[in-house]
Amino acid sequence: MYRINREKLKTYIIFILVLTSLIQVGILWGYQEHGLPTNFLQAIFKPSELSQSEIDRMAREEFFQPYRLVLSSGDLAHWIIGSGDAMYGKVWNGSKEYIKSAILSKPQVSTESWDELVTRKGIFLDFKLNVDVNLMKWLLGMGSSSGSGEGLTGIHKVFIVPRDGITSSLDTVYILDGETVYKYIVNVNSEDLNRETFERYLVELSEDAKYDTKKYWVIKEFDPMGRLSFSYSPDIPCVVEMPLERHYFTLSYSIPGKMESMDENELANLILANEQYSFDRTIGMDDTVIFKNQNSIYKVYSDGLMEYTYISSTGHSDKEDIGKAFSNAYGFISRLGKSLIPKNKIYLTNVNIKGGVSSFEFTFNYMVDNVPVFIEYNTLFGEKDKINDAIVIEADSRRVLSCRWLMRDIQKNGKKVKYNVGFNSIDKRVLDKTTPGVGDISVAYILTSTGEKELDPSWVIESTAGNRNILPLLRTEGE
Amino acid sequence: MKRKLCAILLVVFIFATFSVSAFARGPVANSYHTYRTNGGENGMKLDDLIKSKDVGETKQFLATITKPVGDETTFKKSYVVCGYSDLEEISIAIAVYNASKEQYVYVSEDSILDVSGIFSKEIPLHLGANKLKIVAFPKSEINNLKPGVNAQVTYFTVTVLKESVKDKIIQGVLKVKDSINSLFGN
Numbered sequence: 001m002y003r004i005n006r007e008k009l010k011t012y013i014i015f016i017l018v019l020t021s022l023i024q025v026g027i028l029w030g031y032q033e034h035g036l037p038t039n040f041l042q043a044i045f046k047p048s049e050l051s052q053s054e055i056d057r058m059a060r061e062e063f064f065q066p067y068r069l070v071l072s073s074g075d076l077a078h079w080i081i082g083s084g085d086a087m088y089g090k091v092w093n094g095s096k097e098y099i100k101s102a103i104l105s106k107p108q109v110s111t112e113s114w115d116e117l118v119t120r121k122g123i124f125l126d127f128k129l130n131v132d133v134n135l136m137k138w139l140l141g142m143g144s145s146s147g148s149g150e151g152l153t154g155i156h157k158v159f160i161v162p163r164d165g166i167t168s169s170l171d172t173v174y175i176l177d178g179e180t181v182y183k184y185i186v187n188v189n190s191e192d193l194n195r196e197t198f199e200r201y202l203v204e205l206s207e208d209a210k211y212d213t214k215k216y217w218v219i220k221e222f223d224p225m226g227r228l229s230f231s232y233s234p235d236i237p238c239v240v241e242m243p244l245e246r247h248y249f250t251l252s253y254s255i256p257g258k259m260e261s262m263d264e265n266e267l268a269n270l271i272l273a274n275e276q277y278s279f280d281r282t283i284g285m286d287d288t289v290i291f292k293n294q295n296s297i298y299k300v301y302s303d304g305l306m307e308y309t310y311i312s313s314t315g316h317s318d319k320e321d322i323g324k325a326f327s328n329a330y331g332f333i334s335r336l337g338k339s340l341i342p343k344n345k346i347y348l349t350n351v352n353i354k355g356g357v358s359s360f361e362f363t364f365n366y367m368v369d370n371v372p373v374f375i376e377y378n379t380l381f382g383e384k385d386k387i388n389d390a391i392v393i394e395a396d397s398r399r400v401l402s403c404r405w406l407m408r409d410i411q412k413n414g415k416k417v418k419y420n421v422g423f424n425s426i427d428k429r430v431l432d433k434t435t436p437g438v439g440d441i442s443v444a445y446i447l448t449s450t451g452e453k454e455l456d457p458s459w460v461i462e463s464t465a466g467n468r469n470i471l472p473l474l475r476t477e478g479e
Numbered sequence: 480m481k482r483k484l485c486a487i488l489l490v491v492f493i494f495a496t497f498s499v500s501a502f503a504r505g506p507v508a509n510s511y512h513t514y515r516t517n518g519g520e521n522g523m524k525l526d527d528l529i530k531s532k533d534v535g536e537t538k539q540f541l542a543t544i545t546k547p548v549g550d551e552t553t554f555k556k557s558y559v560v561c562g563y564s565d566l567e568e569i570s571i572a573i574a575v576y577n578a579s580k581e582q583y584v585y586v587s588e589d590s591i592l593d594v595s596g597i598f599s600k601e602i603p604l605h606l607g608a609n610k611l612k613i614v615a616f617p618k619s620e621i622n623n624l625k626p627g628v629n630a631q632v633t634y635f636t637v638t639v640l641k642e643s644v645k646d647k648i649i650q651g652v653l654k655v656k657d658s659i660n661s662l663f664g665n
Contacts, residue, residue: 075554222561222599223545229565240559240599428563428596 052327059330063348063364064139065092067128067372068237071201074121076221079205079214080237082370087201094193095125098160100140102173102184103133103149110183114157114176118218118235123160123193126235129350130154130178138323153177157235162188162195213246215239219441222423229428231437233464238441244422245476249369249412251445251455255304256340256409264289267300270339286380303380303449305387306336308403322353324397325360332400333364333391341409347372349389359401364391366447368410373445374460374468377406408447410455418476419443419457430461430469439464446470522623523630525591528614529574530582534626541569541631542594542615550636553604558637560613561599568618569594573602576610583612593618604639611635 065083069092072078081088118124131139133149142148157176163169173184191197205211220234239246254260258270267289268276279291284299291298295312333346350363366373377387393403421443431438440462445455459471528534542564551558560573572591574583585591586602594615602611615631616624624630 076559221546225545225548227543227545228563229543240561241601422599424597424599426597428565431597 055331056323056327058334059327060139060141062334063326063330063346065347066095066125067347068124068126069095070124070126070216070237071198071205072119072121072124073202073206074119076217076241077206078124078216078218078237079211080216081214084370085214087204090192090197091123091201094190094197095123095158095160096140097190098123098171098173098186098188098193099125099136099155099158099175100142101171101186101188102158102175102182103137103140103142103152105184105186107151107175107182107184110174110181112174112181112183114174114181115220115234117159117174117181118220120159121161123162123198124235125158125160127156127158129348130156132322132351132353135322135326135351138321138326143323152182160193162190162193162198164195212243215241217241217423219423228431230431230434232431233437233439236438236441238423239421240423244420244425245418246421246443247416247418248371248443248457248473249416250414251368251373251410252413252453253408253410253447253455254453256407258340259300259304259407262287262289262300262302267291271298271300271306271336273335273339301380304407305379306403306405306407308332308400308405310399310401320357320359321397322351322360325395326362328395328398328400329360329362329393332393332395332403333405336405340407344368344408344410346391354394359394359396361392361394363389364393366390366408366410368412368445371444371457372442373410373447373455375406375447376449376468376470377447378449406447413454417456419473420476421473425474426459426461427471430471434461434463434467434469435465437464438462439466443473522620522625525572525614525616525621525624528624528626528630528632529572529585529612532576532582534632536634537627537630537632539615539631539633541566541617542571542598544613544633544635547611547635547637550638552638552640554640554642556604556639557601558604558609559599559601560611562594563597564594564615566617567595569615570618570621571598571600571613571615573600574612574614575602576612583610586611604637606639606641609637609639611637 069081069088070078071081071091081091131154133152133154136155137143137149152175154177155175156178159174159176161168161172161174163171171186171188173186175182175184188194205214216237217240218234219228219232219236219238222228222238222240258266264281264283268279268281268291272279272291276291279293279296279298282290282292284290287302289300291300295310297307297309297311299307301307337344337346345367346364347367348362349365350361352361352363354361365375373390375388375390379385379387387404387406390408391403391405393405394401426441438461440460442460442462443457444460446458446460447455457473459473461469461471463469523531542562544560544562546559546561562571570591571594573586574590575586576582577584590600590602592598592600611634613633613635614624615633617629620629626632
């Protein structure tokens, strides 16, 4: 009897030891993965809210759009179509089909220069950056590592000419990759954007008065023989014909309300969510809130700047996938954006390949009502630490490695106000001084570090080297 | 007494007579100025310069016209003249040749505009050939213009075609294409 009880006791002890070791493993597991010890059980039994393919689809839909989408009649009329316009979705979807076909086709050397193309009839897309071909393939759902895109260093601007059946029996796509124009003869005939629908859109744009304020020339049409005293990119839109006025909102902006209090518990809840208990919290200089664990550091500054760094020293894989990196960046921005600034629209403005394709740095900025918000912001550390982009995020195929994000909650104020955007209202002396040449002229909001909490639109003259000159945009009389 | 009075009056008369030229000096200078600015051999009024069909073209030394670049053809009933000037206080006037009056006339009531910096001006056109004359000049010298010295004169012809011509061209191209297709097949 005594012997049996002793054996039972041993069994109980072993059972307890096994159980406690499991809990210990769970605790360590949770610490590594920033979750509760039971998270690994949740991962097994609770299905994930979003599948990876769903996240990829959302990344493509939300962050992949051209900076400018233009329909041109070839007769001194170009309409910049915004995401709010009824035809936008179809034109953009159709354009993606053409770009996809072009990437899969063999390029020809284009005998036409970009200067000639910009005044012709067709669909023009400006991505504002030279999008890496592999990223473009991933964004188009082609698989970023598929072997195509011969010769292209990137895709900066695209000009699409759907077949007209008179001068051409196939569709033509021109791609400008920064310097060289490539010509592709493709067979797309997209339902969303074939010649018939394209012509129908042009008729709608020219006949419906609501599109009069979306009508532009390009600077090459203002100056066909290149007589202007400054050099320029030929596709810069300019308003020359009446009406010379356009309506814009005044914006107000602030540090997101949830961040402003700098309450560390609330910040932890917003930024770290259910991982918050695995992070140590400290208050640094200038009331900076710091969350740290052995893998990551989040720093939240009182001016709404947030920095994230992945500090664990794990190596990179041999061949990084830019598509997966973009998806990781999207996941990070989407998670924090939804918590802190859910209404802000964000668009991709630059991609840098770092350290011999070991990681990728993506730059994003805000856009309101199809008008970009440019940033000229000095941080709390002064002008030496100047910020020119809302989000700079570095990621690889596995995770986000770092992020610097200037959080701003941007709202539209009241009614739109009328401004004179005539090309002749721009001070030519500024254009003359823009070296090496004028790359773009746009109306944008400028977010600075001054105490001003309202933003009126301004002229932004960008040089081909990326420098900006900002000029006031004048309201029309009576406004 | 009468003699003395007559002598005094005579002296006053003689003095006044000899002084007339001195009093006349101001008005003489003014009349010279009027002569200069009223179409004399040294300068023209803008209106006269615009009307004249005998003034030749000059170099573009006050304002550079970027568009039109030469004689052009369009289907639109309006045209935008574009250009720039790097000088201050420069204006341009735009005129079109009126065959019945045998002179140039302003294209519209507001066809004189300040053009310092970049400028553009939309003007109405009529069907057929529109012979345009663009005069650039310093605003302060509007009444004393000398072509090639302080007035720049440029001529262009913009021809407006009927929309039906455009349709005929397209139809022509289609016929040629059909003919080629029928000859060589698709």
